[in-house]
Amino acid sequence: MNWPFAQRDNGAPEGTNGRIIEMRGIQKVYDTGKIQVEALRGIDLTVERGEFVAVVGPSGSGKSTLLNLLGCLDTPTEGKYLLAGEPVAGMDRDGLAEVRNRRVGFVFQNFNLLPQLSALENVEMPMLFGGVPSRQRRERARKLLEQVGLGDRVEHKPTELSGGQMQRVAVARALAMEPDLILADEPTGNLDTASGSDVLSLLTELWRGGATLVVVTHDTALAERAPRIVEMRDGRIVDR
Numbered sequence: 001m002n003w004p005f006a007q008r009d010n011g012a013p014e015g016t017n018g019r020i021i022e023m024r025g026i027q028k029v030y031d032t033g034k035i036q037v038e039a040l041r042g043i044d045l046t047v048e049r050g051e052f053v054a055v056v057g058p059s060g061s062g063k064s065t066l067l068n069l070l071g072c073l074d075t076p077t078e079g080k081y082l083l084a085g086e087p088v089a090g091m092d093r094d095g096l097a098e099v100r101n102r103r104v105g106f107v108f109q110n111f112n113l114l115p116q117l118s119a120l121e122n123v124e125m126p127m128l129f130g131g132v133p134s135r136q137r138r139e140r141a142r143k144l145l146e147q148v149g150l151g152d153r154v155e156h157k158p159t160e161l162s163g164g165q166m167q168r169v170a171v172a173r174a175l176a177m178e179p180d181l182i183l184a185d186e187p188t189g190n191l192d193t194a195s196g197s198d199v200l201s202l203l204t205e206l207w208r209g210g211a212t213l214v215v216v217t218h219d220t221a222l223a224e225r226a227p228r229i230v231e232m233r234d235g236r237i238v239d240r
Helices: 063-070 093-103 119-129 134-147 163-174 193-208 220-225
Strands: 019-031 036-048 052-056 078-083 104-107 181-185 213-216 228-233 236-239
Touching (some): 036 236, 052 220, 104 163, 119 134, 134 163, 163 193, 193 213
Antiparallel strands (some): 019 078, 228 236
16 A cells, blocks of 8 residues: 555655654753642653554553654653654643644544544644645545545544444545654554454554554454564653
């Protein structure tokens, strides 16, 4: 399959030696006013372009916090984070939003599709925010939906799709801006076995097509597909 990132230059971003993710000494502390909660305690993590990494660990281990920082949905309390060579740890909200749109594609457990929009319109949304012209948006969205096997569902709304089909729309949307990094948060968590297997095969196909993929999961079958597993416990990486 000719995925959008498969044709891009897979050479290293300047100054990164091919690293999409470089974290050093990352800490995240949540201050509730009464207590401070250390969610991440000195995370060092690098992910090279084209890697497929599964992040595993028990509830409360810091997986979701790490994913939020990787995707620029939040900022660390301390530490350095370079995303495709770009320092993002100290950015403000607007800067983070721009980086998210340009560099990161998200796939969520609950799909996060807009129910009033068609599959095609949902896939167009990141491109709309990214300033892609209307005709180009529509053509790219239609092509991506065809590539995930939903060429005959482009005008269907999420309520007219199965769980597996909704997740495929979410995958197509994640690819819309040809991101440097795809982050997936429990992408098979709300799917039946057959649909989960289909999405797992699709994610594997994306990786083989050139994607850099980081997946947070409790799904053993999904974790075992990843050549590299990062295990977290108590806010630390205990095995990489």
